Amino acid sequence: MASSRHPLRRTLAAAVAVLALTAAAGCGTDAAAGGKQTTELRYQGSVGQVTLPELAADLGYLGDVKLNWIGNVTGGPADIQATATGQSDFGGAFNGAIVKLKVAHAPITAVVSYYGSDAQTFQGYYVLRDSPIRGPRDLIGRKVGMNTLGAHAEAVLKTWLVRSGLTPAEIATVQLVALPPVNTEQSLRAKQIDVAVLGGVIRDKAVANGGIRTVFTDYELLGAFSAGSYVFRDDFIKRNPDTVKAFVTGVGKAIEWARTQPRETVVTRLKSIIAKRGRNEDTTLVGYWKSTGVAERGGVITDREFATWIDWLADAGELKGAKPKPADLYTNKFNEFAAAGGGA
Structure with missing residues (x-):
């Protein structure tokens, strides 16, 4: 078992290193010839669990957008680094990790909250x-x-x-x-x-x-707060705005579906998703599901969800120069719940 007393500094250094690959991955495979927007999103999942995009896809909330599972990941920083370098099309992580990668000049933007803490899930x-x-x-x-x-x-x-x-x-x-x-x-x-x-x-x-x-x-x-967000590369968003909108809207709808359904209904659906995808996984974990933990309706992001960790990172000496503004790290423009007044 590896341990570290300076993991924040090492994580930030690793983030800077992987960004050297970003330029080479910039164009990637995220848009077809002739400017047609992609309808396939590469992503990493979690063993024995169902992500919100997977739930959204199963519920039919992603429309024509399809998910392409490329493997599993155990930590958010690795997931969003894969997105920053073009190995995946979207990734999710703790908002503080997004701050660190962004200040390391990663061209990424958070678009929707996907997990958090509340009285049931923490x-x-x-x-x-x-x-x-x-x-x-x-x-x-x-x-x-x-x-x-x-x-x-x-x-x-x-x-x-x-x-x-x-x-x-x-x-x-x-x-x-x-x-x-x-x-x-x-x-x-x-x-x-x-x-x-x-x-x-x-x-x-x-x-x-x-x-x-x-x-x-x-x-x-x-207290209750959304803790992590899904991110896309900025170049991906520019070339595929309709795809990003479909993804964000679908994830938001999945959050609200899970929020309003009986727990037993959600658990049954999660188990069926795991069974259908055929990855030889145990469904025991999802039997304990209680809530997404997302604070705002439809996964709308607020300044608070980044400001808390910007201040903490600055106090810890992990941010050099001026602190970034929360509004520079995320956007709600693709989230239909924001336009409808998405606050909880």
Whole structure:
């Protein structure tokens, strides 16, 4: 298990490095000859889970736009880096990771929120029931396992530690360990890590298995908020505005469908999608689905969802020069819910 005490800086450096490939990937395959807009979107999925675009496609909300699955990804930063370099057409990540990639001059723009935290769906920081860890100071010198470094889980953890009065030196002793989400619970129970960051259906399954307890959650710390967005490359958006609009509108409709349907209806649909795609996956996880966690109606993005992490990154010394403005990082112009007054 790899660990790092400076993952934000390393993630940003990696982002700058991969952008060297962006110019070569710029034209890519995202528009047909003669200016015809593409109707196929390459993307990365998640094992045993259903993404909102996949749900939208199954519900018929994407119209003529088709999804082309090119593999799975475990972390948002890698997903949006693949989009920035033209390996995929869209990707999703924690908004703080989008900020970092954007300030590294990645030509990407966020277009719709796709996950977040609310009373039902959130990321929690869990320990074994008999663990001595109760508060922030108990994490000094401990190992915390999370799906990826330099993203949502790390940002929330360090925000909590800073607000709790820990010094930079004390925070630096907290060891961050990157683990695949499906292995994090097992690593906690095997005492390979002291704290496990668990979210969504993976969290619910772990809690149902018993023997663990919560130290704190991002919802308790920050309230309800949308935490991540889907992005497209700017050149893709310019050449394929109708395709992007169909995607954003479809994802927004899928969010509202999931918000208004009985939970059992949503779970049944998610299981059927996994079964139909034939990737030899277990449907156990989606049985614990509760909500998307998206705060705004139809995935409309607000300044707050980027401003929080811009300020945190600046305070952490990860942003050089002037802070970017939230409005420069995202657009709602493709989202029909924004035009209709999409605020929750």
